Amino acid sequence: MFKKRYPSLSFAENFLSxxxxxxxxxxxxxxxxxxxxxxRIKRSYVCFRLPFPCFGKWWPLYFYVSxxxxxxxxxxxxxxxxxx
Numbered sequence: 001m002f003k004k005r006y007p008s009l010s011f012a013e014n015f016l017s018x019x020x021x022x023x024x025x026x027x028x029x030x031x032x033x034x035x036x037x038x039x040r041i042k043r044s045y046v047c048f049r050l051p052f053p054c055f056g057k058w059w060p061l062y063f064y065v066s067x068x069x070x071x072x073x074x075x076x077x078x079x080x081x082x083x084x
Contacts, residue, residue, distance in 0.1 A: 034059045038069050045069040 019028045024040040035050040048063040064074040071077065 030054050040069075043067060044075070047071075 017029050017031045019026055019031075019033075026038045028034075028036040028038075030052075033049075034054040035052045037048055037050060039046045044065055044067045046063075046065055047069055049059065049061050051061060053059075062071070063076075063078040064071055065076045066072075066074045
């Protein structure tokens, strides 16, 4: 059942690298999204990163509200300690 898909990767990289959908909430694991959460509300998304290290290093936290869940069209953007 818990046979590693890729033997060279860690447990977290093998088994926690996908995503889970729970209604309007999507939780991304240890993958390119770096432990992120996207919450759909009406016609936009609230997106933020969970405070966990990913791939052995710490990545900056972010929070934004966007109509298409991407930072390109963000209405409000907060990255680390700086506000953009």
